[in-house]
Amino acid sequence: MEGIMAIWQRDVIKFFRDRARLVGSFAMPFMFLILFGSGMSGAMSSMMGGSEASGPLADFDFVEFMFPGIIGMTVFTTAIFSALSVVQDKEFGYMREILVSPMSRVSIAIGKVLGGSTVALFQGLMMLIFVPFIGISISFSMILQLIPVMFLVAFALSSIGLLIATSLKTSQGFQMVVQVLIFPMLFLSGALFPLSGMPAWMNFIVKINPLTYSVDMFKKIILQPEQMAPALREAMGLNLSVFNHVITLPEEILVVGLLSVFFVILATIRFSRIEA
Amino acid sequence: MTNIVEVKGLKKSYKEFEAVKGVDLTIEEGEIFGFLGPNGAGKSTTINMMSTIIRPSSGTAMINGYDVVKQKNDVRASIGLIFQEQTLDVKLTANENLMLHCKFYGIDKNKREERIQEVLEIVDLTDKRSNIVETFSGGMKRRLEIARGLLHYPKVLFLDEPTVGLDPQTRNHIWEYILKLKEKAGITIFLTTHYMDEAEICDRVAVMDHGELIALDTPEALKNNVGGDIIEISTEDNIEAKKRIEKIYETDVTESDNKTLTFQVSKGSEFLVNFVKEFDIPITSVNLRRPTLNDVFLHLTGREIRDETLSKKDLAKQQMRGRH
Numbered sequence: 001m002e003g004i005m006a007i008w009q010r011d012v013i014k015f016f017r018d019r020a021r022l023v024g025s026f027a028m029p030f031m032f033l034i035l036f037g038s039g040m041s042g043a044m045s046s047m048m049g050g051s052e053a054s055g056p057l058a059d060f061d062f063v064e065f066m067f068p069g070i071i072g073m074t075v076f077t078t079a080i081f082s083a084l085s086v087v088q089d090k091e092f093g094y095m096r097e098i099l100v101s102p103m104s105r106v107s108i109a110i111g112k113v114l115g116g117s118t119v120a121l122f123q124g125l126m127m128l129i130f131v132p133f134i135g136i137s138i139s140f141s142m143i144l145q146l147i148p149v150m151f152l153v154a155f156a157l158s159s160i161g162l163l164i165a166t167s168l169k170t171s172q173g174f175q176m177v178v179q180v181l182i183f184p185m186l187f188l189s190g191a192l193f194p195l196s197g198m199p200a201w202m203n204f205i206v207k208i209n210p211l212t213y214s215v216d217m218f219k220k221i222i223l224q225p226e227q228m229a230p231a232l233r234e235a236m237g238l239n240l241s242v243f244n245h246v247i248t249l250p251e252e253i254l255v256v257g258l259l260s261v262f263f264v265i266l267a268t269i270r271f272s273r274i275e276a
Numbered sequence: 277m278t279n280i281v282e283v284k285g286l287k288k289s290y291k292e293f294e295a296v297k298g299v300d301l302t303i304e305e306g307e308i309f310g311f312l313g314p315n316g317a318g319k320s321t322t323i324n325m326m327s328t329i330i331r332p333s334s335g336t337a338m339i340n341g342y343d344v345v346k347q348k349n350d351v352r353a354s355i356g357l358i359f360q361e362q363t364l365d366v367k368l369t370a371n372e373n374l375m376l377h378c379k380f381y382g383i384d385k386n387k388r389e390e391r392i393q394e395v396l397e398i399v400d401l402t403d404k405r406s407n408i409v410e411t412f413s414g415g416m417k418r419r420l421e422i423a424r425g426l427l428h429y430p431k432v433l434f435l436d437e438p439t440v441g442l443d444p445q446t447r448n449h450i451w452e453y454i455l456k457l458k459e460k461a462g463i464t465i466f467l468t469t470h471y472m473d474e475a476e477i478c479d480r481v482a483v484m485d486h487g488e489l490i491a492l493d494t495p496e497a498l499k500n501n502v503g504g505d506i507i508e509i510s511t512e513d514n515i516e517a518k519k520r521i522e523k524i525y526e527t528d529v530t531e532s533d534n535k536t537l538t539f540q541v542s543k544g545s546e547f548l549v550n551f552v553k554e555f556d557i558p559i560t561s562v563n564l565r566r567p568t569l570n571d572v573f574l575h576l577t578g579r580e581i582r583d584e585t586l587s588k589k590d591l592a593k594q595q596m597r598g599r600h
Contacts, residue, residue: 006379014367093363097424100329100357101380102349 003103007111008118011085015119025078025123029070032192033130037063057235063134065236068218069191071146072153075124076186076211079154080178082116083161087174105272109162112271113264116158117151124150138222145221152256153214159263166270191215194237207242210259213252216240220249280305280431280464281326285335288321295321297487298335303466303480305431308458310478310495311468312569318487319468320360323436326466327357340431353381356425356433360440362417366410370401370420373409374427381428395423398460399453415446422453426461433457435467439474451477472569481569483576490576495569502567502575505544507551508536512558520557530574538574540567 015021041062089095098108125147131138161178168174186192188202189211198206206212216238219225225238233239240247281303288296296318303309311319324330326337328348337344340354364373371392378388396402399419409417418438425433435454439447455477458465467478475481476495483491483498491498511517518529518537529539541547544564552559567575 002379002382006376010365010368010372010376013372014365017367092366093359093361094365096329096357096359097363097365097377098380100327100352101377102352102382103380104349 001107003101003107004111004114007098007108008115011082011112011115012118014085015122025074025126026129028077029074029127029130032073033063033066033070033134036192037066057232060232060235061135064136064223065194066192067130067134067136068222069189069215070130071124071127071150071222072189072191072211072215072218073186074127075120075150075154076157076214077182078123079116079120079157080161080164080182081175082119082158083112083165084171084174084178085116086112086162086165087168087171090169091171099274105274106268109268109271110264112162113155113158113267116161117154120154120158121147121151124154136222142221146218149217149221149253152253152260153217156210156214156256156260156263159260159267163263163267163270166267166274185209185211188212189215190219190237190240194235195240196235196237210256212240213247213255216247217249217252217256220252278305279303280340281309281466282338283326283335284337286322286325286332286337287334288318288325288330289333295487296325299484299489301482301489301492303432303464305464306458306462307480308454308465308467308478310475310481311466311484312470312472312475312481312573313468313484314470317484319470319484320436321487322484323434323466323468327355327434328352353428354431356428356430358418358421358425358433358435358438360437362421364409364417364421364424366412366417367408369406369408370396370412371405373420374424377424377427383428391427391429395426398426398456399423413446414442415449418442418446418450419453422450422457426457426463429461430463432464432466435465437468437470439469439471447471447474472573475569483573485573485577491572498569498572499567502540502571504540504542504567505547506538506540506565506567506571507544507548508538508563508565510535510537510560512560517555517557520555538571540571540575 044062045060086095089098099105125143128138128143164177164181165174168177188206188209190206191211195203195206195212219238223236223238225233225236228236228238279302281301283299283301286296286299287294299322301309311322313319321330325332326339326344328344328351331345339351342350342354344351365376368376374392374395375388378391383391392405393402396405399422401416401419401423404412404416409420412420422435422438438454439450442450451474454465454467457463469475478495480493481491481495481498482489491501493501509517514531514534514537518531521527521529521537521539525539525541527539527541529537531537548562548564552562
């Protein structure tokens with residue numbers, strides 16, 4: 001147990017010590033939200049019926065729509081890239097110090113996943129700094145809901161990261177693989193544009209993409225779709241459904257939870273097999 | 277005296293290649309045991325098997341009474357390891373590195389502070405305790421690693437090429453610390469090296485070549501086995517001189533760097549007087565000395581350790597260390 005905490009603590013200490021990384025972590029979300037989001041919002045609203053659009057669609061605000069997706073993006077990428085430290089530890093030798101200690105491999109793997117999840121949770125929460133600038137309001141109870149959901153999503157993605165990291169030897173290789181994996185998943189998760197009117201094959205990928213459900217959880221908590229007009233909700237692609245069943249937040253928690261368990265077990269098994 | 281290390285028929289093969297071809301040795305508690313041999317002789321592979329890092333293909337090794345295959349975690353708790361390559365977290369402070377180690381090894385919470393102070397004192401790093409390791413010199417990092425390896429009071433400390441890549445002055449310092457350790461902590465030290473002079477401080481030395489132990493004794497006894505003194509000469513015609521010496525004095529002559537001829541005789545100083553008078557090829561330089569462990573290796577294998585070129589892997593390792 002103490003071993004898990006030690007591994008976790010090391011990742012957290014290093015996260016807060018690396019100022020450049022802390023500041024830099026705002027760059028990508030900022031660009032997406034402000035540059036991409038603001039730039040696209042005009043085009044988006046004209047697609048929704050032009051500036052003269054009346055009724056519920058006039059309320060469509062692209063930046064607002066993107067915000068939960070950007071939180072999602074931050075959490076996903078931070079969590080999955082946290083496993084880069086495993087590859088770097090292999091490259092720079094520290095992994096041997098860890099592996100020759102009497103700690104069990106399972107504790108090490110769990111400690112790493114928890115460390116990555118915690119760091120990703122912090123990064124996700126830091127994104128709430130953008131809230132005042134994009135004109136949405138977030139209540140304290142929303143934040144209380146967001147924390148466990150973010151942690152759950154981060155846990156799943158950290159486990160996937162660890163699974164990849166155990167099979168790779170170089171950081172370049174790891175970054176390559178993760179980027180190739182994460183970008184399509186991100187684009188087809190509804191994080192960056194509404195998931196409506198897509199071709200069937202794409203729709204299929206969206207539905208089997210775990211990030212879709214993760215992003216949708218953030219949207220359900222932040223955007224409060226049940227208070228929206230049905231037409232607007234539809235336009236924003238918030239009626240995520242599988243086999244004509246509109247999926248609910250508890251169901252999504254269950255799906256992501258099960259995936260977390262699956263991947264963390266798989267990653268732990270793989271990690272237990274590596275030699276120092 | 278009890279045997280803290282017992283190794284029997286330890287082997288490791290990778291497909292066709294036999295890296296270690298059956299090693300037998302026992303080490304008594306409190307001994308400094310040196311493992312000597314050129315790069316690629318199988319020293320690291322042996323040390324890795326003894327420290328549970330790689331699984332032996334066959335044979336057994338018992339450390340502190342625990343089997344390295346069946347009781348890995350007990351063995352791990354009984355040993356300290358200092359690797360060839362650096363294994364510190366350079367982004368953390370010395371204290372954080374040591375504290376993490378305490379946690380990894382489950383050292384009692386209220387003993388940690390005391391132990392950290394103690395090991396830092398041994399390696400003279402007390403005043404650098406809160407500094408980030410990145411700012412340390414190569415020698416300081418090595419000392420910190422030695423300190424870390426001692427934190428959990430290991431029964432056996434394994435040092436794999438502890439001074440590779442360090443300048444001579446730092447090397448001397450590291451050896452002072454290692455000797456101090458033996459006196460203070462009384463722990464058993466198992467080290468590998470390919471520097472002959474370093475092996476001289478060991479209580480016993482095992483010489484390894486091509487995956488086999490070819491000799492195992494005290495450095496003194498090994499040197500005595502070489503037989504007598506070492507004469508080194510260079511002449512104007514080394515090829516001819518070599519032939520003549522071998523013929524007249526019936527001794528093996530080896531040539532190094534195309535300049536020096538080396539051979540052994542029983543009574544060096546008396547021999548030299550007559551030799552210089554009698555030998556008819558002009559001699560340009562002559563030197564008489566006591567045998568070193570380098571001569572032991574030469575005597576046993578017909579090669580000099582320093583002739584071995586570094587393998588690619590070793591070069592990569594040294595570069596890695598240089599980067600930190």
